[in-house]
Amino acid sequence: MAVLGSGRGSPPMPGGRGSRRHDVDAGEVLPCSQCPVARVCLPASIEPAQVPLIEGMVSRQRYLEPGQYLFRVGEEFTSLFAVRSGCLKSTVLDPDGSEHILNFHLPGEVLGFAAIYQERHAGNAIALSPAIVCYLSFREVLRLAQSFPQLILGLLRIASRSALYTGRLTGDHNAVVRVAAFLLSLSGRLRAQGRSAAEFELIMSREDIANHLRLAPETVSRVLTQLRTERVIAVSRRSVQLLDEERLQCLAGPMLPYG
Amino acid sequence: MAVLGSGRGSPPMPGGRGSRRHDVDAGEVLPCSQCPVARVCLPASIEPAQVPLIEGMVSRQRYLEPGQYLFRVGEEFTSLFAVRSGCLKSTVLDPDGSEHILNFHLPGEVLGFAAIYQERHAGNAIALSPAIVCYLSFREVLRLAQSFPQLILGLLRIASRSALYTGRLTGDHNAVVRVAAFLLSLSGRLRAQGRSAAEFELIMSREDIANHLRLAPETVSRVLTQLRTERVIAVSRRSVQLLDEERLQCLAGPMLPYG
DNA sequence: CGCAAAGTTGAGATAGGTCAACTATTGTGG
DNA sequence: CCACAATAGTTGACCTATCTCAACTTTGCG
Secondary structure, X not given: OHHHHOOOOOOOOOOOOOOOOOOOOOOOOOOHHHOHHHHHHOOOOOOHHHHHHXXXXXXXXXXXXXXXXXXXXXXXXXXXXXXXXXXXXXXXXXXXXXXXXXXXXXXXXXXXXXXXXOOEOOOOEEEOOOXXXXXXXXXXXXXXXXXXXXXXXXXXXXXXXXXXXXXXXXXXXXXXXXXXHHHHHHHHHHHHOXXXXXXXXXXXXXXXXXXXXXXOHHHXXXXXXXXXXXXXXXXXXXXXXXXXXHHHHHHHOOOOOOO | OOOOXXXXXXXXXXXXXXXXXXXXXXOOOOOHHHXXXXXXXXXXXXXXXXXXXXXXXXXXXXXXOOOOEEEOOOOXXXXXXXXXXXXXXXXXXXXXXXXXXXXXXXXXXXXXXXXXXXXXXXXXXXEOOOEEEEEEEHHHHHHHHHHOHHHHHHHHHHHHHHXXXXXXXXXXXXXXXXXXXXXXXXXXXXXXXXXXXXXXXXXXXXXXXXXXXXXXXXXXXXXXXXXXXXXXXXXXXXXXXXXXXXXXHHHHOOOOOOO
């Protein structure tokens, strides 16, 4: 289980350099009192009295450096994970070896669901930036769920939402639509975190975006350039500004940003 | 919307005509004692004592004619559904109106999960053949889940499996791979039902297959023809025979059939 | 400074889509 | 029972979005 520790991650992953940079950028660390679990799982108002119980699920926290694996294909599934800060990507692995990025996970989001079915992780999860995650012991979650029906619902809702999102992603939309929808999705999720939604940094590489959207990196690049040319966005390297959100919405098709 | 209009269903829904043809073909009706819910939700051995409780979830059953809608986009979500016989397709609807077939549901499978998130159905579910489904009152399911932790796990596993499947579907595989994987998936699921896995009828139209696999119907047709030419399968209209399953596996990439 | 990684841009190749004609099957009504 | 119409599927020819390959630029960092 602790294969994870490896330096800073990936197989190729050329030793991440300086460990000095980490001032936990990537945004604020969510206070544990409104740990993702609580915020996400419990619809609307969560009674303060429940918080401690919720926190009972969090068996530990972990700090990840960029490129470090949170879990790997085939590992035993024992926990779900909630992102408190930073960003991760999670993948599924086709047995033919190719890896698809199913989703990027921002603070407040929960990952690991794909593993429930086979009780082993069906893909990898890798930090894209310095990140802090809570471990949610699945056994404990199930135990607590018996006392808190809301929790069951919450879990199912998360699972349902992600299935829905993935389903939509499946759609045969063209490159512009996909990229536009992706930008809006990111923007919306950042807004949900109370961060700037109109101007933000892409935490992931073009290649990751391309993989996620099932496009060639070159295509992503071209589309971004095109959008810039049309003054819909401003992009330079990883920083993005949405200039004409309405038009972007329009390009994306009225596709829902995330749910 | 619903450009899919399968003959006798669709939006206009011309009250099911001839109610004469139905001898409940489409295979056996599963005995309620091993209703999908039990089989699917409860891993491995289900204690006979639990069966009645499980059955407590089944608030009603319903018979559907081909083309009939089980639920429609936007309807309030109150139940999950378990297929006892026949076959259904379930879709998600992009707000731009296009409809994707997320999955086909054979006996023993459960549908409706995508609706949990928004508490309304995010797509349609339509019978492809005469079908019988159980209604699983979601409220009741949640209630029972408190007494039967296994049930929670079961539900999450189903949700997880379908997310996984959809995730894999997302992959950018070419037409041959997709069709091959699709045939194997069907075959495997039929086998799981104890039905013939090497020779079966496609219950869905080429158009539905194409939509599901995100291809043009013509492409599906061409691929099938190609596979026939290469003696990997025999097809004629809707009947399929897997002649060289090994080769088919190989074409599909070692992609897992369903889970 | 200089290399390595990331990103951009261009040109040509191609898988699959689109359009359209054609065939086969099924159901309908005389 | 036989046209006829409607639906489903097949096949071909062409078109286009995207991929691939490759050169080039920029950035980050030792």
